[in-house]
Amino acid sequence: MKRRHKIYLCMTIFLLTIYLLLLAILCLSEHGSSAATIRSFKDAFWYSLVTLTTVGYGDLTPVTPLGKAVGVIFLLMSAGIMMTLFGAAVSFVTSEGLPLFLLGFQRRKNWYYFADCGVESRTLAANILREDPDTVIIFGEKRDERTEFPDYPCLFINASPARIVAHKKNTGPNCKVFLMKENDIGVNPRAIDLHTLPVEVYARTTNGQDHLSGNINFFHSYDCCARQYWHSKPLCRAENTIVIIGFGHYGHCILERAILTNIIAVDQHVAYHIFGDAAEFLATHCHLQETFSLGKTSETTDSLIFHEELWALNHTLMEQADRIIICPDDETQGWNIYWRLNSYYHVAGAVHLHSNRKTPGVTYFGTNEEIYTPNQIMRTALNKAAITINELFCRAVSYPNKTWEELDAFHRESKIAAADHLLMKIRVLLNDETITELTPEITQKAYQNYCETKKSASLHEMYRQLDHTRWLRFYTYYNWTYGPARHDIKRQHPMLCPYENLKPEQRRERDAAWELLGSIAHELE
Numbered sequence: 001m002k003r004r005h006k007i008y009l010c011m012t013i014f015l016l017t018i019y020l021l022l023l024a025i026l027c028l029s030e031h032g033s034s035a036a037t038i039r040s041f042k043d044a045f046w047y048s049l050v051t052l053t054t055v056g057y058g059d060l061t062p063v064t065p066l067g068k069a070v071g072v073i074f075l076l077m078s079a080g081i082m083m084t085l086f087g088a089a090v091s092f093v094t095s096e097g098l099p100l101f102l103l104g105f106q107r108r109k110n111w112y113y114f115a116d117c118g119v120e121s122r123t124l125a126a127n128i129l130r131e132d133p134d135t136v137i138i139f140g141e142k143r144d145e146r147t148e149f150p151d152y153p154c155l156f157i158n159a160s161p162a163r164i165v166a167h168k169k170n171t172g173p174n175c176k177v178f179l180m181k182e183n184d185i186g187v188n189p190r191a192i193d194l195h196t197l198p199v200e201v202y203a204r205t206t207n208g209q210d211h212l213s214g215n216i217n218f219f220h221s222y223d224c225c226a227r228q229y230w231h232s233k234p235l236c237r238a239e240n241t242i243v244i245i246g247f248g249h250y251g252h253c254i255l256e257r258a259i260l261t262n263i264i265a266v267d268q269h270v271a272y273h274i275f276g277d278a279a280e281f282l283a284t285h286c287h288l289q290e291t292f293s294l295g296k297t298s299e300t301t302d303s304l305i306f307h308e309e310l311w312a313l314n315h316t317l318m319e320q321a322d323r324i325i326i327c328p329d330d331e332t333q334g335w336n337i338y339w340r341l342n343s344y345y346h347v348a349g350a351v352h353l354h355s356n357r358k359t360p361g362v363t364y365f366g367t368n369e370e371i372y373t374p375n376q377i378m379r380t381a382l383n384k385a386a387i388t389i390n391e392l393f394c395r396a397v398s399y400p401n402k403t404w405e406e407l408d409a410f411h412r413e414s415k416i417a418a419a420d421h422l423l424m425k426i427r428v429l430l431n432d433e434t435i436t437e438l439t440p441e442i443t444q445k446a447y448q449n450y451c452e453t454k455k456s457a458s459l460h461e462m463y464r465q466l467d468h469t470r471w472l473r474f475y476t477y478y479n480w481t482y483g484p485a486r487h488d489i490k491r492q493h494p495m496l497c498p499y500e501n502l503k504p505e506q507r508r509e510r511d512a513a514w515e516l517l518g519s520i521a522h523e524l525e
Contacts, residue, residue, distance in 0.1 A: 022048075024041075026047070029062075029064045036067070037061060038062060038067065047060040051071065102155070103155060103157070104167065109134055111164070111175040113164050113199075114140060115188060115191075116140070120181075120221075124178065126150065127372060137150075138164060143156040161199065176199060177197075179201070180204050182206050185216070191203070195214050200378075202219055202377055203218050205219070206222075222253040225365070225370075228376060229257070229352070229365045232370075232436050234427065234435075235270065241271050242270060242322065243273045243324045245328070246275070246327045246328030246329070246333075250366070260417050260474055260477065263473065264424055266469065270302045273305045273317060275310075276328075282306065285477055286479060287476045288477065318345050319346050319348060322350070323349050324341065324349060326341075331354070334354055334355060351363060353365070356368055386416040386418065388520070392516055410478065417470075423438060426438070429450050429517075440521055447517035450514055463510075464508075475493060483496075
């Protein structure tokens with residue numbers, strides 16, 4: 001880049017020298033003629049400007065042969081200059097020049113940079129603008145005829161994130177960068193050195209979930225879908241039999257969220273029947289039998305029953321299930337299963353279909369508009385709640401603990417899982433299964449209810465036991481086992497035992513997740 005600038009500088013100096021030399025020749029040649037109108041350097045300069053810009057006032061004209069020769073040179077140069085100026089203007093308008101120029105007037109706004117302009121990127125950008133209209137959307141590629149132009153203000157600038165960040169000049173909020181294609185951060189040249197930029201980066205991945213690496217935030221679209229599903233269609237007390245058909249990426253994440261968040265009563269016994277290849281899942285999570293009944297229905301705890309046979313062979317189960325979730329990764333296959341169920345089975349429970357198509361009369365979930373939202377992708381509220389939980393936990397226990405910045409990925413995820421369960425806690429406190437959003441009023445009301453009802457020793461113990469059950473599920477899901485002392489490398493913890501075996505101070509630790517409701521209500525207000 002420096003070499004190119006040096007070449008441009010040398011060319012500019014050379015052309016300027018030629019121009020001044022022509023002016024000097026014109027001035028000297030005309031100065032000796034009595035009929036000349038160009039008698040000074042100032043006159044020569046004015047004549048050159050009028051000629052080069054093709055204005056041609058005619059007030060000054062060369063009369064000597066040498067002066068006329070210089071005039072011809074200026075005339076020839078004028079055509080080239082005009083074409084150059086016209087080409088520069090067209091290039092400025094049609095290339096990145098104009099968008100970058102316009103962008104410079106909006107440096108104090110929030111900038112959101114998308115490396116591509118795919119369906120997911122456009123959907124998230126639209127949802128961002130609905131929440132924050134005073135923002136700038138930048139797609140880091142040229143718009144071609146195949147690209148559908150969004151119906152909201154945006155800029156197409158074929159530039160790297162580094163160039164966009166440099167153009168912001170540290171004015172206003174930091175830019176946010178999104179890589180919306182799966183595992184794009186590993187193959188996209190524009191992802192190189194993103195970790196060195198003063199920006200927040202959100203990269204879609206299939207190789208990990210909820211892991212943070214410096215300024216790089218990874219998100220998993222399948223996990224976002226599962227979170228959205230259980231938030232919008234929560235587990236109800238009357239439901240005891242849940243069927244999941246399809247155990248690919250979506251089915252896996254839906255079951256994972258159910259394991260980690262569907263805890264609404266200490267005596268619940270929900271049976272999850274899963275149809276699909278679960279060999280790898282069971283091999284990975286090899287301690288699930290410590291918190292679930294595997295392979296058979298239980299009347300005292302939740303059950304996980306994995307079926308190797310076809311779902312279509314289980315007529316009685318399909319007809320008696322309280323809820324059937326159809327979620328194969330192939331959406332066409334999901335629609336086929338849905339129509340077969342409706343055509344040949346008497347289904348008493350609800351049927352929920354994963355589909356990006358909105359069809360009247362079908363209970364669907366997981367559309368792009370629901371998944372690709374700022375709250376799902378950036379998880380600002382969820383991460384803030386998790387950080388608050390960690391702060392409350394540090395104040396609640398007597399032994400040393402780590403701040404959020406000091407926590408490793410696993411223990412951060414532990415606090416995020418606790419924050420993810422807050423909606424369930426609110427439903428329990430208010431005895432309202434229709435609540436799907438954390439609003440200031442609802443959260444404050446739930447917290448007040450908690451403060452009142454925990455005065456009852458039995459209810460207080462129930463709240464603690466409920467959160468201990470959630471905590472046990474999380475740790476066993478990540479293959480932790482009981483040990484007399486906490487050992488992070490061996491994945492052992494002394495609290496991995498029934499609630500009745502906990503010490504009083506260990507039981508009190510479970511209060512932090514409930515006390516958080518007060519802090520969340522204050523933040524929301």
